[in-house]
Amino acid sequence: MEQKKTIKDVAELAGVSKSTVSRYLNHGYISLEKQERVRRAIEKTGFQSNFFARRLKTKESKLIGIVLPRMDSVTVGKLLAGIGRVLEPAGYQGILLVSQLSVSKELENIRNLQQQGVDGILVDSVGITREHIRLGRESALPILYTGQKHEGVHYVKLDDRAAGRMMGAYLRQMGHCRAVFAGVSERDTAVGIDRKQGFIEAFTEGRRNARVDFVETGFDFLSAYNQAEEVRRCQATVVVGATDNISLGILRYFHERGIKVPEEISVAGFGGYEVGAVVYPALTTVAFDYELVGMKAARYMLDLLQNKPVEECMDVPLFFVERESVRNLTKACEPEQPASMNGMT
Amino acid sequence: MEQKKTIKDVAELAGVSKSTVSRYLNHGYISLEKQERVRRAIEKTGFQSNFFARRLKTKESKLIGIVLPRMDSVTVGKLLAGIGRVLEPAGYQGILLVSQLSVSKELENIRNLQQQGVDGILVDSVGITREHIRLGRESALPILYTGQKHEGVHYVKLDDRAAGRMMGAYLRQMGHCRAVFAGVSERDTAVGIDRKQGFIEAFTEGRRNARVDFVETGFDFLSAYNQAEEVRRCQATVVVGATDNISLGILRYFHERGIKVPEEISVAGFGGYEVGAVVYPALTTVAFDYELVGMKAARYMLDLLQNKPVEECMDVPLFFVERESVRNLTKACEPEQPASMNGMT
DNA sequence: CTGTTAGCGCGTTCAG
């Protein structure tokens, strides 16, 4: 519980001036001899430079504000892991603020961060509004969005349309012609529109006999479960949930009614959460690498901070994870092998 | 992109001195008239006080360092949500550092935080070592641990022994006499020892015919899956996983071999993750409220920061979630109803 | 290469 050591203490102990110590800490224009003396003085005192004093001068906080819609979600966790993985080696740390899925709270958080002296702000947004844009213009702080995109802002996002197309192409190839898309409101551009449109395109493109019905649900398991009856009525051969959670809710409903998946009806989803592998039957899905999104976003932010030419390559790979929940209609015989650990990880 | 406003700008615009503005911002010994003038000047300039300058003076950062073992986990997410829920209203923010499940990284993070000017440190630890204690002594910063406990440090933790006992008592009441406990290494005091011991106590206490076998696995789904054969050999009527993940791995194995749960063998777990409700059969489990742990920890930290008398009440409630995976051996007839939405949330 | 001198923006005495 010693008195906090300052650069002055070190200077005195080393018999040099404060600026020499400061130089030692920074650009290091200093003779080898004094360098050694300072080094030892620092070691002896256990000195560490005062964060706030330094920041007050340099105007650099080495802090990145991170605004999250919520905390208790796997995808957010992955995203953060990715962000941390590139921010930390670069000497940056993150300050976390949570918006509780509210746009106004999100804006408040951004405003807050703008004055807290962070160097930049990463926002995993619930939706980019005009106010977001305004806030961005008013401050020199770089803001980078993930999850949503918008004209004139920096963002990193996975390609929802491509994900949709991927699924559409797969189901088509598996011989399906009638699908139900259990999706979310179109107010969500990424999931509600792009993902669905991509699917419909690839699934129906250039064939007359294909058809996609649409049932709207919320994002959560339960609301999907509650819409499952409606989904069932569509009489499709496959139901595609806009999210793994949605598919899981439907799967659960089918299971309770004794409807066999994939024998009687196929189910597929988007997200690639681990839980999809644990469930029976294991869920076929398009997996997103959220950790990679986080890493890309962080790298992008770092570039922004150094005014580097920002590379516009924002394609985050998608993985198709084929598991057990989709039936191949083109084969005469059913696959006989038991459920396997395929695509588990 | 205006020039950053300082307290000086406000003072000039309001026609008062800097100190008056400062007073307005803090203890407010200021006449109503000037109060109004300052208020408007602040509004006009959009002034917000400089974080670093203020901290440099007050020695209070209103920042809490949070050290996490990993980010991509549901429990950590819940914990954080809880922490945020009480820290934020108190005007504090969190700085997050991730230890990648490494003790040395965890220590490094703590050291780092100690010099970054945070007011306190919350550590969701992977294990408290002597070095942790030493670090704590060397600095005046309060450190509070969660997840693990240790003599002479502040901690908030759920009662693993009680959780174990809860499960033991339940299974006993359901008429089970032979159990396998699929647990983790005893190097983990909380999960590896306390939880198991609690279970064994309650399950066997005072009856000769009860028996508990032990099979060691890792924390993850897959390693449990790989030990499932071993578990099966024990010929017990019920298998208890130390973690829902472990139980899920075993469930999966049983499913693949066509072993019916709970008809042929029962399965139960600890944790209460949502995924346990989605799986078939839905997993009976002791649920922990990690969000509450987070809230308690944060509140405890706040008390520490204000030198309040710390209330030693650290009991975090446990919930027994009875679902479908345990068979009642005391009844002659099987329950006939289909799987239901019970205990879903 | 080095010490001296100024502030960064704010809070806080200390006279008035």
Add this chain to the structure above:
DNA sequence: CTGAACGCGCTAACAG
């Protein structure tokens, strides 16, 4: 109740 003056700990500009 208010303003002037000082200093938090550090970095940067300046002479030497």
